[in-house]
Amino acid sequence: MFKYRGTAVGIDLGTANLLMYIKGKGITVREPSIITIDVNKKEIVATGQKAKDMIGRTHSGLQTIRPIRDGVIADYESTTLMIQHYLKQAVSKGIFATKPTLVISVPSNITSVEKRAVIDAAIQGGARDAHIVEESFAAAIGASLPVWEPTGSMIVDIGGGTTEVAVISLGGIVISTSCKVAGDEMDRLIIQHIRKEYQLLIGEPTAEKIKINLFNEELSNRKSIRGRDLVTGLPRTIEITDEEIWNVLIEPIEIINQTIRHTLENTPPELAADIMERGLILTGGVAQLRGLDTVISNATNLPVIVSDDPLDCVVKGTAKVLENVKILK
Numbered sequence: 001m002f003k004y005r006g007t008a009v010g011i012d013l014g015t016a017n018l019l020m021y022i023k024g025k026g027i028t029v030r031e032p033s034i035i036t037i038d039v040n041k042k043e044i045v046a047t048g049q050k051a052k053d054m055i056g057r058t059h060s061g062l063q064t065i066r067p068i069r070d071g072v073i074a075d076y077e078s079t080t081l082m083i084q085h086y087l088k089q090a091v092s093k094g095i096f097a098t099k100p101t102l103v104i105s106v107p108s109n110i111t112s113v114e115k116r117a118v119i120d121a122a123i124q125g126g127a128r129d130a131h132i133v134e135e136s137f138a139a140a141i142g143a144s145l146p147v148w149e150p151t152g153s154m155i156v157d158i159g160g161g162t163t164e165v166a167v168i169s170l171g172g173i174v175i176s177t178s179c180k181v182a183g184d185e186m187d188r189l190i191i192q193h194i195r196k197e198y199q200l201l202i203g204e205p206t207a208e209k210i211k212i213n214l215f216n217e218e219l220s221n222r223k224s225i226r227g228r229d230l231v232t233g234l235p236r237t238i239e240i241t242d243e244e245i246w247n248v249l250i251e252p253i254e255i256i257n258q259t260i261r262h263t264l265e266n267t268p269p270e271l272a273a274d275i276m277e278r279g280l281i282l283t284g285g286v287a288q289l290r291g292l293d294t295v296i297s298n299a300t301n302l303p304v305i306v307s308d309d310p311l312d313c314v315v316k317g318t319a320k321v322l323e324n325v326k327i328l329k
């Protein structure tokens with residue numbers, strides 16, 4: 001059994017975004033999970049949004065790194081540096097003085113070695129000790145689902161690197177499935193499509209922007225996209241419609257639908273009946289993709305509800321875990 005001594009911090013260590021919740025303070029960090037390092041000095045020169053703005057714009061002395069890929073640590077040293085940076089920042093702001101206890105969310109299907117790496121990175125990064133909680137469970141708590149009741153709740157968390165699907169009842173995960181198709185894969189497919197059809201090279205931030213702005217009623221349905229012509233090597237602008245981009249996203253969305261259907265097929269009938277009545281809850285950044293809820297609803301025959309603040313559900317869940325230590329035990 002462990003007890004919190006001093007400060008307790010919840011972290012959603014996501015592929016795309018890192019969120020930090022400090023007990024008594026709320027969400028204090030909400031930044032892209034990206035750092036820029038000085039290659040020679042091995043020091044951080046930028047983190048979060050500042051580092052994201054540098055993607056594709058650095059010289060040889062600087063490197064932008066995404067330490068988390070597909071929900072797991074891809075670069076141990078950078079993950080440690082990133083955690084260390086945000087903990088030091090909290091210390092310098094006077095938010096806490098002693099080493100904190102961290103609760104960190106991780107995808108459900110990662111190996112024990114990958115889980116250990118997260119705990120080690122947190123301790124190396126300055127934590128007193130660290131505990132992990134499954135992302136889908138944290139998302140369900142954060143979305144205020146009745147996880148402790150004898151009723152089935154289905155959560156579908158679509159982030160940057162992974163889609164996590166879980167059925168929860170009586171305080172535990174009954175079944176969970178995950179796939180490595182989420183927002184990043186959508187961006188990759190958009191880049192690939194524009195390269196193949198228009199011989200135009202665009203970067204990850206441009207592809208992400210196209211996805212986020214899809215079917216935005218305040219913007220035109222035809223979008224201008226700037227990139228580098230693969231043939232001439234010169235900058236070029238093309239126009240592309242939202243429908244064309246949507247067609248690119250149909251394939252990854254179908255993989256997400258298959259993952260949900262697979263989970264439903266393996267769900268005990270009583271819980272499946274509960275889910276049929278109450279629907280499934282979408283969380284994670286991609287839950288905001290316009291039209292996605294309708295497509296998932298048609299593919300699963302279930303009501304689909306996009307949670308309020310889908311980007312914050314996981315970290316809000318870790319926050320509730322901090323307040324209720326028994327969840328971790």
Ligand SMILES: Nc1ncnc2c1ncn2[C@@H]1O[C@H](COP(=O)(O)OP(=O)(O)OP(=O)(O)O)[C@@H](O)[C@H]1O
Nearest residue numbers: 014015016017159160161162183284285286288289
């Ligand atoms: N309005 C939007 N429409 C579509 N996609 C969006 C929108 N806003 C953010 N996203 C996408 O959501 C993803 C990030 O979501 P989130 O922060 O939940 O992921 P994460 O927790 O970092 O990743 P993971 O859970 O896979 O580790 C990115 O791919 C981002 O482009």
